[in-house]
Structure formats: structure tokens, C-alpha cells
Amino acid sequence: KDQVFQPSTVASSEGAVVEIFCNHSVSNAYNFFWYLHFPGCAPRLLVKGSKPSQQGRYNMTYERFSSSLLILQVREADAAVYYCAVECQRGSARQLTFGSGTQLTVLP
């Protein structure tokens, strides 16, 4: 079964670099996606791709079956749920399979 795995919680101190790891067992995988979700808001795309990428303070590493999201100079306001997703082919459509989400806690 296609599955995406990520830790349920990660904690960090303010100003540090946080790494959230993700790996998968998805066949026909193409791209990784990292989404940020604050309660009451729409999940928002941070970074995506099939190679290492950077968008502002967000870096994404890439291996065929794993990816890490690195958040530079983490702030208390970054405390949220981060979702890893893998894009794969299902029939005639490309679909995203999500992990269960990682709750980031940032300590002052």
C-alpha cells in the first residue's frame, strides 16, 4: 500500500534549524510536496519538487524515497502542522498521498 511516513511531533528552540523527515513506500512517485497548516486556515504549499529546492527559509532535500524539510531560523510563529506529500500516478491521474502531519513546537 502506498504510504507516506513522517514523525508526529518535532520540537525546536527559536533560532535553530529544524529538520522534519519524510519517507514513503509509494510506487511511481514523482515529486515531494511540503505543506504548512495553521488551524482554521487552508494548508499552504511551502516547497515542492524532485530535486533539492529552496523557498525563502524553507529548504527541501530530495532522495528517491525520502525528503526532509529544513526550516531556517525557526520562530515561534512557525509552530504549526507540516504535511509531507508524494505525487504519484494512479490510473490516468496524478495524485498526492499525504503523511499524517508533523506538529512543530518552537520553544522560546
Add this chain to the structure above:
Amino acid sequence: EAQVTQNPRYLITVTGKKLTVTCSQNMNHEYMSWYRQDPGLGLRQIYYSMNVEVTDKGDVPEGYKVSRKEKRNFPLILESPSPNQTSLYFCATFVRRGSAGELFFGEGSRLTVL
């Protein structure tokens, strides 16, 4: 402004009372989908639609129906809601951009079934 709009945002209902959660998008995207978010389970796809009049089951379709009569709307129908359908629901559109696609989410609809 590009938007995916869901209504209602919050709803409390009782077992067996039919309800519909509407979803509308203004981006002219062909692909739309519904997810439910549950603690420890992340986002699981319920149904998706690749275009008007084309719908298909996702990973957890039981107890749900959808329709796609026009491009901009993709309502989620619970014919006879049960307590295990208490969840946070997200509608999303998907578009290909270069080598990778992107999902655009609505703000979510929190449903409680008593």
C-alpha cells in the same frame, strides 16, 4: 484573488440527516478533490474529479457522494451522516505547473455528527 471556497465552515448535525458541503473555485482548474483530516491520520482523499461529469473514488469514499455538474463546483454529499464522519474536510483544486503539480486548498469545513 484565486480562491477555493467551502461552505459551511462549521456544522453540527445529527446522525442520518442529509447534508451537503459546497466547494467552489474561481481558478478554472479541471481537477478538484475532497480530503478529510483526522488526528494521526493526516489528509485522506475521499473523492476526486478530473473534469465535469468525471468523478472517482479516493482512499476513503464510503458514506460520501460527489457531483461535478459544472467546472467551478464540487459539492460533497453525506446522505446519512454517522458519528465516524465527524472530521475536518478540505476541498482542493490541482493544477500542473511545470514538472510538478500543486494543490490549492479551501479553509476547511469542520463537521460534527452527533
